[in-house]
Amino acid sequence: MSFERSRPSATIRSTPSDFIVEELALYEPSGSGGHVFLRLRKTGWSTAACARRIAQHLGIANDAIGHAGLKDRHAVTEQTLSFPWPESAALPSMSELASEGIEALQLTRHPHKLRVGHLAGNRFTLVLRNIVGEQAALQQALETLKTQGVPNAFGPQRFGRDGNNPEQTLQWLRGQSRGPKDKRIRRLLLSSVQSLLFDRLLEKRVQQGTWNTVVAGDLVKTTAHGGLFLTEDPETDARRALVGEVSATGPIFGPRMRWPQGEPAQWEKEVLESSLGGEKALEALGKAGAGSRRALRVLPSDLDYRFFEDEGNSCLWLTMVLPKGAYATTVLGSVFVLEDGSEAAKVASGRGTVADSPPNEEMLDDTGPSSR
Incomplete structure (x- = not known):
């Protein structure tokens, strides 16, 4: 975005x-x-x-x-x-x-x-301050989140301090550079590539307008229980997606990942081919995991909110539950341009804080608490 x-x-x-x-x-x-x-x-x-x-x-x-x-x-x-x-x-x-x-x-x-x-997931209780925007329009956008959700991107929070971990890892996987010796770091870098490739597939489907629906060949995940199935009736499943019951999934590439069929499979193979030269790279990615499927959108549950004033500034109190691996700022960034008031770098448009997967550099370099 x-x-x-x-x-x-x-x-x-x-x-x-x-x-x-x-x-x-x-x-x-x-x-x-x-x-x-x-x-x-x-x-x-x-x-x-x-x-x-x-x-x-x-x-x-x-x-x-x-x-x-x-x-x-x-x-x-x-x-x-x-x-x-x-x-x-x-x-x-x-x-x-x-x-x-x-x-x-x-x-x-x-x-x-x-x-x-x-x-099972994470419950967020958040306060947004210094809000600039029409309250009626913001309320409508927040209500829309309940059924439509937002694209479930990883974003640069998974790509390292300078955002270049995936590109460096891609060079290593293509044989253009040497990889790190530390197995833990290698695993984290491979995971960042998996995240990048998912985001590239998601971007393709956002451009197509198919990220929030189901098409023939999709592997579909249920919202309530996370069950995964191959759609046999895409028209019916598209109607279920419209009311938030199911979502199409995208690839966390690995050697044992389950593939969709038809056009969705072709779109995923195109991403893999353009980034890593095809399926021969899957074994290397397997060192970060066997591969899995991730919903193309995130739907917040138990979403509640209220606007209030604090020292003349418009503020928003909001609570919601997100599934594991989903990013609060991905959800909020679909409504607001976000400025991070903490010591961390400023973020915008849903790219920043993760619920249960922090930036790779935090896992590698963080040595203590922030100032309190």
Whole structure:
């Protein structure tokens, strides 16, 4: 999406408390076992930096800490981490971390480590400030989000500090440069390419006007339960898409990704061919995962909002639930040109903060909390 000054504008994250994220658990810990699920609330910490601090506090290895999703640094976030702890030992005290912005809410035992992706979604409670735009038009746009949703782009938040991780990785995959030796970094860079290729396919379908409907050959995902199926009746499924029941999907390329049929398959092969020279590159991408499908649009649920005035400025309070992997600023950026009020770089048109996949450079370079 292009940056348009004529569109309504707003400031996000003027303070961390203006951007609250609550991770929704996929399941509750059982109460027994050799791991501990730590429910915590943190302010000014990325998940990666918080996990390192907790590992230091407990005297265990960094990679022993489990998480379901990665949360933004410039926010107040509630989520669950896990760590191994002998069943014979008393649960450790976490109270001394409260003064650093890490508040332990609950510790409960469970048999195994919390794994990436083991979350149901994220609930956002947001305040947008300095709004410029007609309130009636904004209200109509917010109501439209409930049924139409927005293109489910990853955006540059997955592409590194300078936005060039995917292009550098593409050169490596084409044999034009050497890749990094660190396996973790290689996996992250390959994941950034998967995100870039999805966004390129999504851009193609936005241009076609097929991103929010279903066409013959599409693999379709249900909104309620996430079930995936090949459409056998595209006209009926297009009507279901119109009311938000289903969405067409796009590729997270990998060697075992399920392919659509017909024109959708051809569009995806064209993206793969133009970027990586065809399906022979899928094995390399497999080092970041077997491949999967991602909905072409994101539909917020439980969306509620109200406008209010604060010191003469027009503001918006908004709450919504997004599925895992979806970006709050992708949704907000479909309505507003966004300016980031935090220390992070300014963002526009839905490109910025991710619910559970932060910028790659945060995972690689972040060393501590932001100023609080």
